[in-house]
Amino acid sequence: xxxxxxxTPAGAGPPMLPSIRWDExxxxxxxxxxxxxxxxxxxxxxxxxxxxxxxxxxxxxAVRGAPLLGIAGAYGVALAAVRGFDVEDAAERxxxxxxTAVNLGYGVRRALDAYRVAVDKGADPERAGAAALAEARxxxxxxxxxxAQMAAFGLTLLDELLPGGGHRILTHxxxxxxxxxxxxxxxxxxxxxxxAGRLRRLWVDETRPLLQGARLTAYEAARNxxxxxxxxxxxxxxxxxxxxxxxxxxGADRIAADGSVANKVGSYPxxxxxxxxxxxxxxxAPTTTxxxxxxxxxxxxxxxxxxxxxxxxxxxxxxxxxxxxxGGMPVAPLGTQAFNPAFDVTPPExxxxxxxxxxxxxxxxxxxxxxxxxxxxxxxxxxxx
Numbered sequence: 001x002x003x004x005x006x007x008t009p010a011g012a013g014p015p016m017l018p019s020i021r022w023d024e025x026x027x028x029x030x031x032x033x034x035x036x037x038x039x040x041x042x043x044x045x046x047x048x049x050x051x052x053x054x055x056x057x058x059x060x061x062a063v064r065g066a067p068l069l070g071i072a073g074a075y076g077v078a079l080a081a082v083r084g085f086d087v088e089d090a091a092e093r094x095x096x097x098x099x100t101a102v103n104l105g106y107g108v109r110r111a112l113d114a115y116r117v118a119v120d121k122g123a124d125p126e127r128a129g130a131a132a133l134a135e136a137r138x139x140x141x142x143x144x145x146x147x148a149q150m151a152a153f154g155l156t157l158l159d160e161l162l163p164g165g166g167h168r169i170l171t172h173x174x175x176x177x178x179x180x181x182x183x184x185x186x187x188x189x190x191x192x193x194x195x196a197g198r199l200r201r202l203w204v205d206e207t208r209p210l211l212q213g214a215r216l217t218a219y220e221a222a223r224n225x226x227x228x229x230x231x232x233x234x235x236x237x238x239x240x241x242x243x244x245x246x247x248x249x250x251g252a253d254r255i256a257a258d259g260s261v262a263n264k265v266g267s268y269p270x271x272x273x274x275x276x277x278x279x280x281x282x283x284x285a286p287t288t289t290x291x292x293x294x295x296x297x298x299x300x301x302x303x304x305x306x307x308x309x310x311x312x313x314x315x316x317x318x319x320x321x322x323x324x325x326x327g328g329m330p331v332a333p334l335g336t337q338a339f340n341p342a343f344d345v346t347p348p349e350x351x352x353x354x355x356x357x358x359x360x361x362x363x364x365x366x367x368x369x370x371x372x373x374x375x376x377x378x379x380x381x382x383x384x385x
Contacts, residue, residue, distance in 0.1 A: 016223060017043050019068055019178050020140075022075060022133070029082050031075050035062045036178055040219040051080050051090040058097040058104070061210065065179020066253045066289050067143050070103030074136035077111035081129035087115055099301045100262055100343050101253040102291040111135045140181045146286040146357035147182025154189030154284050154355045155196065157362075158247060161280045161352075165198035168246045170236065172205040173264035174216035175251035175284070186249040186284040187220060189355070194226045202228040203239060207264060209309045209340065233266050240277040248274050252285035252354075259348030259364035260297030261285075265341050271350040280352040287356045287376035290369060297345040307338030 017034045024030075031054060035046040046062050048054040054076045057063050063072050073094045080090035091112045095105045114135035118128040158167055169190050176187035183191055193199040202221055207213035214230055221228040231239065239245050248270050254262040261267070261283050274281040294300055312328035332338075353362035358375045361368045 016177070016220075017045060019180070020063065020071055020075065022078075022137070023047075029079065031072070031079050033057055033063045033072070034178070036064060036216060037062050039178075039215055048076075048079070050083065051076050051085060051093055054079065055093050055097045058094075064212075065174065066101045066103040066251065067147075067180045067185065067286055068178070069098065069101045070107030070288060071136070071140050071143060071181055073104045073107035074111040074132075074139045077108055077115060078129060078133035078136045081115050081125070081132045084125065087112065087132075098303055100303045102294075103253075103286075103288050106288050107136070107139055110139055143181035143286065143288075145182070146288075147180050147184055147188050149357040150185055150284050150286065150355055151183065151188040151192040153357075153359050154186075154249070154282070155192040155198075157282065157353060157355060157360045158189065158193060159198070162246050165196075166200040166246075167193050167198055168201040168203065168244060169193070169199065170203040170205070170239065170245045170248045170270070171217060172213065172233075172248075172250050172267055172270060173207045174212040174220070175249075176217065176220040178216055178220065179251065184220075185251040185286070186282075187217065189249055189282075189284055191224055191226070194224065199226065201244075202226050203236075203245065204228050204230045205233050205236060205266065205270075206230065207266060208233055212264065236270060237273055240273045240279065245274075245277070245279055247280045247282060249282050249284060252283050252289050253343055254294065254300055255283070255285060255290045255354065255369065256294040256296050256300060257290075257292045257369055258296045258366045259351065259354065259361075259369050260300065261346045261348075261351060261354070262297070262300045262302065262343045263346065265344045268344040268346045268350075271346045274352075275350050281346075281350060282353050282355060283346075283351055284355045287358060287372055290373055290376075292370070292373055297347055300343075300345055302345070303342040305340045305342050307336075307340055310338035310340045311336050 019034050021032050023032050031048045033046045035044045038044045076094045077091050080087045091108050095108045111132040115128050115132040118131035176184035190202050204217045205213045250263050250267050252261045252263050271281045311332040348364040351364045353360045
């Protein structure tokens, strides 16, 4: 199948705009997002002056990906605080914007706790807002550091599982710099393999219905000069059958206490294919994605997206300005019911390893997940203290 490989330019493209940044123009602080609904056609920044605008951007997927949602949630609390809005109400709105990604609530709580502590100590609104902003910036830095650590641990794991290099990696959805304060989660591992000269091919699932793989992962791979090939989600089985996949790398939006992994819908079928074909199935996610309060996969709330995303060909950006998705070209008869979960859940027995900033866990067990969380708390204590 070598003649079907895409020919990728050797040189990397120009640096893309930051996925998220805090700005303070004369008219007041704002949160600036790289609008992912417009990629890859154009790099457009979306300026959020208040929390309702940020919530709309989150729901419309202008900003997405578990780690980045946590960062956005923290900055959102800070935005409400420094602009004099109701911080408690803002935090509630943000935390409920997308139910499956646990990082969103985590980031909101971190900034909100910093704000509350400052208020309890007698800080005026300006200083309390500054405390929330400092915490958001701290979370942003931590995520960038975690990304680099996951890339290193993930590459070491790949080399152990697949000695000799020449890795052919299949990935699903988008897990690069567009979802992170750094270079990402699963994509960061593939990028690390590319830089080390050990990536032979990155197989990129389209990731229907909103094409995060086609629009975003291919965009990042091209920018980094990686050898990649795009495929429809339902072509993955043919690749496995042909022996063209050495490993599957995905991210996660929530990891339950037993090691069950919620990720972009389409991940679970890849895990089943990987198990049948004896291919490693590796999840790469920071420990902030682990939710010990969710005991197992059945307890994970799976977000249901609008049916129009399936029944119509429509750009996700139609919802950024507050307009519901829809209005695109119909691809199904009027009145067709659509099943459109944003995520599915992979049980721990199908996961070869979970790579975090504290190393790789294999086999995946509840005890191992709990130990990762203990190490994470100890690491945070050291940072704070």
